Amino acid sequence: xxxxxxxxxxxxxxxxxxxxxxxxxxxxxxxxxxxxxxxxxxxxxxxxxxxxxxxxxxxxxxxxxxxxxxxxxxxxxxxxxxxxxxxxxxxxxxxxxxxxxxxxxxxxxxxxxxxxxxxxxxxxxxxxxxxxxxxxxxxxxxxxxxxxxxxxxxxxxxxxxxxxxxxxxxxxxxxxxxxxxxxxxxxxxxxxxxxxxxxxxxxxxxxxxxxxxxxxxxxxxxxxxxxxxxxxxxxxxxxxxxxxxxxxxxxxxxxxxxxxxxxxxxxxxxxxxxxxxxxxxxxxxxxxxxxxxxxxxxxxxxxxxxxxxxxxxxxxxxxxxxxxxxxxxxxxxxxxxxxxxxxxxxxxxxxxxxxxxxxxxxxxxxxxxxxxxxxxxxxxxxxxxxxxxxxxxxxxxxxxxxxxxxxxxxxxxxxxxxxxxxxxxxxxxxxxxxxxxxxxxxxxxxxxxxxxxxxxxxxxxxxxxxxxxxxx
Amino acid sequence: xxxxxxxxxxxxxxxxxxxxxxxxxxxxxxxxxxxxxxxxxxxxxxxxxxxxxxxxxxxxxxxxxxxxxxxxxxxxxxxxxxxxxxxxxxxxxxxxxxxxxxxxxxxxxxxxxxxxxxxxxxxxxxxxxxxxxxxxxxxxxxxxxxxxxxxxxxxxxxxxxxxxxxxxxxxxxxxxxxxxxxxxxxxxxxxxxxxxxxxxxxxxxxxxxxxxxxxxxxxxxxxxxxxxxxxxxxxxxxxxxxxxxxxxxxxxxxxxxxxxxxxxxxxxxxxxxxxxxxxxxxxxxxxxxxxxxxxxxxxxxxxxxxxxxxxxxxxxxxxxxxxxxxxxxxxxxxxxxxxxxxxxxxxxxxxxxxxxxxxxxxxxxxxxxxxxxxxxxxxxxxxxxxxxxxxxxxxxxxxxxxxxxxxxxxxxxxxxxxxxxxxxxxxxxxxxxxxxxxxxxxxxxxxxxxxxxxxxxxxxxxxxxxxxxxxx
Numbered sequence: 001x002x003x004x005x006x007x008x009x010x011x012x013x014x015x016x017x018x019x020x021x022x023x024x025x026x027x028x029x030x031x032x033x034x035x036x037x038x039x040x041x042x043x044x045x046x047x048x049x050x051x052x053x054x055x056x057x058x059x060x061x062x063x064x065x066x067x068x069x070x071x072x073x074x075x076x077x078x079x080x081x082x083x084x085x086x087x088x089x090x091x092x093x094x095x096x097x098x099x100x101x102x103x104x105x106x107x108x109x110x111x112x113x114x115x116x117x118x119x120x121x122x123x124x125x126x127x128x129x130x131x132x133x134x135x136x137x138x139x140x141x142x143x144x145x146x147x148x149x150x151x152x153x154x155x156x157x158x159x160x161x162x163x164x165x166x167x168x169x170x171x172x173x174x175x176x177x178x179x180x181x182x183x184x185x186x187x188x189x190x191x192x193x194x195x196x197x198x199x200x201x202x203x204x205x206x207x208x209x210x211x212x213x214x215x216x217x218x219x220x221x222x223x224x225x226x227x228x229x230x231x232x233x234x235x236x237x238x239x240x241x242x243x244x245x246x247x248x249x250x251x252x253x254x255x256x257x258x259x260x261x262x263x264x265x266x267x268x269x270x271x272x273x274x275x276x277x278x279x280x281x282x283x284x285x286x287x288x289x290x291x292x293x294x295x296x297x298x299x300x301x302x303x304x305x306x307x308x309x310x311x312x313x314x315x316x317x318x319x320x321x322x323x324x325x326x327x328x329x330x331x332x333x334x335x336x337x338x339x340x341x342x343x344x345x346x347x348x349x350x351x352x353x354x355x356x357x358x359x360x361x362x363x364x365x366x367x368x369x370x371x372x373x374x375x376x377x378x379x380x381x382x383x384x385x386x387x388x389x390x391x392x393x394x395x396x397x398x399x400x401x402x403x404x405x406x407x408x409x410x411x412x413x414x415x416x417x418x419x420x421x422x423x424x425x426x427x428x429x430x431x432x433x434x435x436x437x438x439x440x441x442x443x444x445x446x447x448x449x450x451x452x453x454x455x456x457x458x459x460x461x462x463x464x465x466x467x468x469x470x471x472x
Numbered sequence: 473x474x475x476x477x478x479x480x481x482x483x484x485x486x487x488x489x490x491x492x493x494x495x496x497x498x499x500x501x502x503x504x505x506x507x508x509x510x511x512x513x514x515x516x517x518x519x520x521x522x523x524x525x526x527x528x529x530x531x532x533x534x535x536x537x538x539x540x541x542x543x544x545x546x547x548x549x550x551x552x553x554x555x556x557x558x559x560x561x562x563x564x565x566x567x568x569x570x571x572x573x574x575x576x577x578x579x580x581x582x583x584x585x586x587x588x589x590x591x592x593x594x595x596x597x598x599x600x601x602x603x604x605x606x607x608x609x610x611x612x613x614x615x616x617x618x619x620x621x622x623x624x625x626x627x628x629x630x631x632x633x634x635x636x637x638x639x640x641x642x643x644x645x646x647x648x649x650x651x652x653x654x655x656x657x658x659x660x661x662x663x664x665x666x667x668x669x670x671x672x673x674x675x676x677x678x679x680x681x682x683x684x685x686x687x688x689x690x691x692x693x694x695x696x697x698x699x700x701x702x703x704x705x706x707x708x709x710x711x712x713x714x715x716x717x718x719x720x721x722x723x724x725x726x727x728x729x730x731x732x733x734x735x736x737x738x739x740x741x742x743x744x745x746x747x748x749x750x751x752x753x754x755x756x757x758x759x760x761x762x763x764x765x766x767x768x769x770x771x772x773x774x775x776x777x778x779x780x781x782x783x784x785x786x787x788x789x790x791x792x793x794x795x796x797x798x799x800x801x802x803x804x805x806x807x808x809x810x811x812x813x814x815x816x817x818x819x820x821x822x823x824x825x826x827x828x829x830x831x832x833x834x835x836x837x838x839x840x841x842x843x844x845x846x847x848x849x850x851x852x853x854x855x856x857x858x859x860x861x862x863x864x865x866x867x868x869x870x871x872x873x874x875x876x877x878x879x880x881x882x883x884x885x886x887x888x889x890x891x892x893x894x895x896x897x898x899x900x901x902x903x904x905x906x907x908x909x910x911x912x913x914x915x916x917x918x919x920x921x922x923x924x925x926x927x928x929x930x931x932x933x934x935x936x937x938x939x940x941x942x943x944x
Contacts, residue, residue, distance in 0.1 A: 049930075
């Protein structure tokens with residue numbers, strides 16, 4: 001047994017111990033998902049930038065294809081084609097404010113990944129958890145294809161493909177495929193397939209469950225097999241262009257980019273694309289005939305194809321837009337799949353497309369401005385059931401139920417919480433930069449060098465990466 | 473003044489202080505030789521291999537284009553397109569034997585480069601110096617284009633283009649262009665342009681001085697200007713192929729290579745080339761219509777063009793072979809330039825071509841087997857003056873003088889010393905590997921991964937590399 005096999009065994013055991021109450025064995029969920037050959041040959045990257053914390057420590061790990069920005073420790077970890085983006089980690093000397101507490105930070109926050117296997121997982125942002133403000137830890141965890149771990153310290157858990165945990169401390173949980181959880185803290189939960197759950201205790205509770213039959217063609221996952229469905233096919237069909245980009249050391253920008261915008265050197269750009277001021281296009285974003293207006297962003301693992309974004313749009317991690325026009329201020333949440341199949345899909349001003357939403361209409365569809373949209377929508381009828389104008393939602397005091405959605409609590413609070421967060425995202429991304437104030441990622445993520453790291457190509461340590469300590 | 477400018481200033485001052493007795497200012501020798509833009513953009517490499525010590529510590533340095541293998545510390549150093557190859561460093565627990573002393577090593581030897589600017593310099597091998605067996609230090613030194621620092625701890629010195637210091641401790645010296653020194657230890661010397669000096673106290677003293685007029689067309693160097701001449705033109709004319717190789721992260725072998733041989737992924741291979749068993753082709757070697765027989769090697773910065781090597785040949789660092797046939801056992805020393813201009817040049821069995829030899833014949837020329845060859849040879853007449861059969865040299869007891877060569881001491885000792893060294897080089901390179909015993913670089917330098925390192929692309933540290941500590 002070589003070093004990599006031992007490491008995988010170690011991680012599996014730790015996850016299984018944590019999840020023993022569910023009688024859960026993670027082995028078949030990952031064992032054959034990644035060919036060892038890929039772990040042993042694919043190279044990783046870390047960013048060298050004076051505008052981001054440069055502080056990495058990698059030991060006893062495989063980091064094949066992964067991308068690191070910010071401060072991170074990886075120990076006994078397998079991070080395969082993952083994206084560990086720590087550019088919003090809390091800074092030493094700052095105050096973390098939470099429910100009346102003001103917690104001073106005595107050191108820079110860092111991401112710490114231990115005894116975990118993350119597969120094409122996006123890890124982003126700081127720990128939302130006031131109990132451990134200086135460490136954003138992921139431990140004893142397996143996260144699979146296109147999961148997002150967003151500001152969510154996670155221990156002893158399994159995340160099925162396309163699952164997202166967002167601002168939620170996760171302890172000893174199983175999160176089902178395409179489930180989205182934003183719930184503050186969850187312990188010992190087994191979250192079912194296709195659950196969208198947004199909770200703010202005492203304020204609101206949004207709980208949607210995808211109809212299994214409708215979701216299955218998009219994403220299906222059985223332990224022992226690779227995940228399948230349209231999401232996976234779609235990503236695989238577009239993989240080739242990334243291969244070329246990752247094979248070269250440096251790359252010139254394929255299109256002109258304004259001084260106030262940034263286009264990551266690991267993003268695909270095909271066809272006729274334009275990028276306006278204050279636009280952020282992140283690594284592994286895929287643009288094809290895409291027009292991004294002022295302050296729009298295309299985040300990691302997003303696809304924007306034959307689509308127009310009018311400005312100040314968020315295309316969150318893993319979101320896909322095909323044949324779609326977004327008016328200004330439209331937010332499209334994590335891993336959403338938004339496609340105008342034959343006719344164009346139009347989404348009006350300031351709409352909020354909930355994370356993990358599928359809009360896949362064969363006919364023309366237009367969503368009016370200022371709506372909240374969720375679930376799965378294949379035509380006009382679904383849209384009526386799975387959307388509500390924000391001004392109506394704001395008037396709801398004690399909940400409503402419609403189709404597979406149960407909403408409890410205060411609509412106004414829900415809408416305001418979301419709107420504030422969208423403004424915060426746009427602000428962080430530099431959408432509002434006026435030439436002087438409001439610098440964000442779009443302005444800071446320019447001229448970043450990437451160092452390329454490779455595993456041992458032979459011997460007992462084949463596939464393991466050397467120990468590295470990188471500082472400014 | 474940014475970090476890189478400050479660093480250059482620091483190095484210049486330290487070199488000038490060391491060389492103050494010569495009233496020497498190193499500033500014009502380097503100031504405009506490397507465009508800052510190259511230092512700020514070119515990426516470097518270090519090898520990840522379980523069969524070589526993996527131990528690097530880089531801080532406050534620029535490492536643009538440099539290549540590291542083995543154990544090395546670089547501090548306050550500018551190493552531009554240099555090759556720091558530490559694969560023969562002494563191991564912890566071994567004994568270093570020198571003149572009756574047996575010095576036990578209590579730690580692995582490492583290369584340490586401090587306050588120095590090395591430009592396209594090859595640094596190789598362990599410190600020959602028994603006074604500091606665990607550290608091979610280069611400090612307060614400027615070495616320019618295509619210099620070789622081979623097992624030679626060097627402090628406070630300036631090496632002009634194409635100079636070589638070989639198994640010599642160098643302290644406060646200026647080494648002239650195309651001068652080769654193998655002299656044990658030298659202090660406060662100013663070695664003139666085109667000097668070849670091999671000394672073993674009490675045994676022999678080989679001293680050759682190139683005729684200035686004849687050497688000038690090959691290499692000319694004036695402070696304040698780039699070095700020029702045929703050597704530089706020749707290298708520049710072949711540079712383009714390297715650019716392509718360095719632009720990609722990984723590379724498949726362009727030709728079949730036997731299991732017992734190795735072809736570095738940073739070597740150029742063009743036209744019809746073959747590589748036999750036990751062959752070593754090092755990084756930045758350039759092969760074009762080159763045929764390397766069993767146990768032959770092409771070392772760093774060598775060019776082998778339209779040439780055949782019969783087997784067990786050494787093509788040392790920086791040696792160039794064009795339109796030449798080497799019979800078995802021929803040794804071609806550092807930075808030699810061996811060219812059959814119109815007709816093929818033939819070099820007989822077991823010939824020793826001294827380091828820094830130029831053979832550039834317009835007519836056909838054949839060198840008989842078992843000869844020592846030195847200096848500059850453009851035809852039959854030069855060959856008579858600048859060569860001697862080894863069996864005749866062995867009979868010399870107290871020296872001889874011929875043309876620009878002065879030889880003092882014992883010829884047999886000189887020949888045996890050289891022959892032993894050639895056998896050692898072939899052995900180290902794995903030329904004699906029999907499938908079980910005799911593994912050397914040809915067998916060990918396979919399947920090496922290279923990590924790519926880049927400088928900061930913006931800010932105060934633009935052009936500086938981050939601090940890195942790399943361990944197994």
